[in-house]
Amino acid sequence: MKSFASYLRVIAITSIVFIAAEYLIDSGEKPAFIEYPMVSVFILLFAIILIGIEIMVGSMNSLADAIMTEDQKKALEVKRAKARKNAWYLKLEKRLTKAQPIEAEGEIILDHNYDGIRELDNSLPPWWVYGFYISIVFAVIYLAKYHIFDGNTQAEEYEQAMAKAKIEIEEYKRTAKDLIDANTVELLTEASDLNAGKSIFQTNCVACHMADGGGGIGPNLTDEYWILGGGIKNVFRTISEGGRDGKGMVAWKQSLKPSEVAQVASYVLSLEGTTPANPKAPEGEIWTPEEE
Ligand code: HEC
Structure with a gap:
């Protein structure tokens, strides 16, 4: 089971590095690892180093397992369980939802009984409340920009972009006169x-x-x-x-x-x-x- 996680880690991290390299390196039509063999070499080296680290950590763990006493193992397990419970994402989730833990639901349950269905009086989840405030601020800015100060509509933005592109094309044509060939040449009259x-x-x-x-x-x-x-x-x-x-x-x-x-x-x-x-x-x- 542990070695399976190791395989997954190596494959996942190597893929991320691979995708990042493909994305960041401008290699024209061909993929970067074909266009530049150094990229393949680098990714291969990277994977080998990762595998090395996994093997090292794995053997250190089994070594520790072999020399630790039962008490030490137990203490370590307790420590790890505590760390798992205090993981940052669990804390973040708690902060964003403010949800009452299931053991304490008795404190917030409402009196009313709707044909056997009871309701909890949870407070609004902060992620939702802040999202709501942000959307209010967004709406005010949007309204001001487009309806009071007459911002550009999408059609106007499109037209501006096209006009700009046209100027750029003219500019390009002037500097790239020698790109013409028998198929694209036009009669000059100037x-x-x-x-x-x-x-x-x-x-x-x-x-x-x-x-x-x-x-x-x-x-x-x-x-x-x-x-x-x-x-x-x-x-x-x-x-x-x-x-x-x-x-x-x-x-x-x-x-x-x-x-x-x-x-x-x-x-x-x-x-x-x-x-x-x-x-x-x-x-x-x-x-x-x-x-x-
Ligand atoms: C050494 C002599 C010579 C020079 C110099 C020369 N040409 Fe020609 N040109 C010819 C001949 C001979 C033909 C006919 C080719 C054929 O029949 O295939 C011809 C054909 C042409 C044709 C095609 C005519 C047709 O009826 O299809 C054009 C256009 C032309 N030349 C333009 C030029 C231009 C422009 C230059 C200068 C950059 C030039 N030539 C320099 C000898 C020359």
Whole structure:
């Protein structure tokens, strides 16, 4: 029986430590004890030490049992019984309920006899009384906050939280421009972005596409015909991943950041409909947005 309690203690305490470690250590998707092997080692060591303590205490108890006289044992048992009776949780319970012990119920029993049912005149349990006072104080504060001083309703709090989140998202987008890819990119229309795109184009692309996009080694970028698909997503993909093998258009993601690819792609798309000096004949197919 005693060793059963030991097993339970070891398992319970180790589980608590394990759960606490999982909860406190930020290990991403994987559980902490897999992500960081040191955590497993620590928990294992912890369990071993616990088992060691249990064994030590257990053998000390049996040793004491072996060398104590009967009188000493009795005295110890009395002491323990007393300690059990004075346990803090029993005292707390007494204080919170103020219940009359069953032996003293005679003092508070009421005279009346309801068809054989008698009633005790217990005092109100303090836990209940204090809870009642607290709820009164809460009600007063609540009333004042929401009905006199016009505190925010839940709907208003929701709206404020959403507005705040929106600002944070904008902020995040501004600092995380380079998180875009071909699936999330959107056509940029700000003059600053188009100007940036233009200068990227002039530095990297004019050799093959001409300064006005009319085409040379590379195809005409001003018409509505696209070999690899039009629209911001396809153009973004072509520029960052390159053209078909052996055609001469490299993958620009090596040298341009995603935000720069988005800028130059938007600039290229802004050229559509302009008339270059020496337009190369259309290649590919007319691209219609529905295809995307
Ligand atoms: C070395 C020459 C060369 C350079 C430099 C070059 N391109 Fe190209 N580009 C090509 C060729 C060749 C193709 C056709 C690829 C194919 O057919 O697969 C092409 C295709 C494209 C297309 C797709 C056209 C379509 O019809 O689908 C876009 C958009 C494009 N280039 C943009 C750019 C941009 C932007 C740059 C500068 C960052 C650039 N290119 C630099 C040669 C070049």
